[in-house]
Amino acid sequence: MIEQSNDAIYIIYESRFVLMNKRFTAITGITEEDTAKADFNFLDSVAVESKQLILDRAEMWERGEQPSSVYEFAIAKSNGECIQVQASVSQIDYENGKAYLGILRDITEYKELEAQLRQSQKMESIGRLAGGVAHDFNNILTVILGNLELAMLKLDPVDPLYKDLSEIEVAANRSADLTRQLLGFARQQTVAPKVLDLNIIITNMMNILNRLIGEDIELAWMPGENLWNVRIDPTQMDQILANMAVNARDAIDGVGKLTVETGNVSIDEDSGQKYPEPSTGEYVVTTVSDNGSGMEKYVLDNLFEPFFTTKDLGEGTGLGLATVFGIIKQNDGFIDVASEPGEGTTFKIHLPRFKGEAESAGSFKERGVANVGNETILIVEDELSILKLGVKLLTGLGYKVHAANSPKEAIQLSADSTTAFDLLITDVVMPEMNGKELAQQLLATNSGMKVLFMSGYTADVIAHHGILKDGLNFLQKPFSLIELSSNVRGILDS
Secondary structure (H helix, E strand, O other), X not given: OOOOOOOEEEEEEOOEEEEEOHHHHHHHOOOHHHHXXXXXXXXXXXXXXXXXXXXXXXXXXXXXXXXXXXXXXXXXXXXXXXXXXXXXXXEEEEOOEEEEEEEEEXXXXXXXXXXXXXXXXXXXXXXXXXXXXXXXXXXXXXXXXHHHHHHHHOOOOOOHHHHHHHHHHHHHHHHHHHHHHHHHHOOOOOOOOEEEOHHHHHHHHHHHHHHHHOOOEEEEEEOOOOOOOXXXXXXXXXXXXXXXXXXXXXXXXXXXXEEEEEEEEEEOOOHHHHOOOOOOEEEXXXXXXXXXXXXXXXXXXXXXXXXOOOOOOOOOOOOHHHHHHXXXXXXXXEEEEEEOOOOOEEEEEEEEOOOOOOOOOOOOOOOOOOOOOOOEEEEEOOOHHHHHHHHHHHHHOOOEEEEEOOHHHHHHHXXXXXXXXXXXXXXXXXXXXXXXXXXXXXXXXXXXXXXXXXXXXXXXXXXHOOOOOOOOOEEEOOXXXXXXXXXXXXXXXX
């Protein structure tokens, strides 16, 4: 009966194992031959973090106290494997004295699932937090950045005030990046995926990456041949590469090397076993390697945790790699990491192969020249400060602009207008009706009108309103004058 049990059963009498079933050996790796040795000590098989717990319990038994009968600890097996067990120990009468009857249950898999659930709940909580503040924060940043750009356009770059405004712009853009990182980590970032050739995307990023890592670090680029396509928002790919480059830069002390490489890989059930999660299929792999300081195990274990950082206070948010992880998961991929202290680090980013023709994609946006025009535009926004800003920006670009502070007002404006609108720019989430419903109603009488949706809400909220579909034009707040003008011009010219 003891041998048929799924739990490990043992008896310790006078500090010796006098009984153990086969399951005890299967779970702990300890054999009867091991326990028969004169120098055998069970404590040697207990993981470092659990040794004190076992010692404390032994002292309680010796003092005649009754410790809790059920507890958990970790066992370090001789093969290097560490397992979590739940133990139930009670004192029994045995021969002429007292013995300890123990039952061990392997709960390693349960603990891993529990940790995954906690991580999932943590991500969900931060996602709710990020989503909750993103809308209001993005609206505020839109007004700040938009008015800053207008003010800077009126000044000569050599004006001392221009420099002051530039500092404010840098701070506001960092705030916008932080919001994007939070949403990226929480997998709520608004995306517009395209079929891409990563070799082209990474080639276009080389100058940016060189500037990010500095002159002391050599950047090697090794594009794979006949690379398969993937489907991802090009801006997200830029985010991944930028965060990986910064992470490598911070790991290299002085002179070093960063290597970026691409290739194709097919993972079957057998080869998929070495990866941390089920991952069979065809993938495009982007490998990012550095010869920096490498990482200890505790750092690797927490690497993708939000706000986890090894940097000094104020030197990092701890969101860079968490953002990378979130983006990759959002795109049905996975990331594999190998690192040893003093041996550098290698990240392998796996994105699913997409069988389709690659599209052209802009890369990292830098300040450029605004596109102008003279068409008629109707802008609808329930936030008055953003509406006023939109009117100023579009009017400054030469467009004839009609403004409405609500869908009802927009419908009335359209009905009263003798001029057809070339473009509708509308917020997505508004009182009375959402932007998509407004567009459908206005298109009934303005069939040639094109539509650009904008919002500061997160991807899940926008998707709920049916906006994030292929073929619909969308602009995420906060946006710059250049982004607004290029989107408007591109839609009107399409």
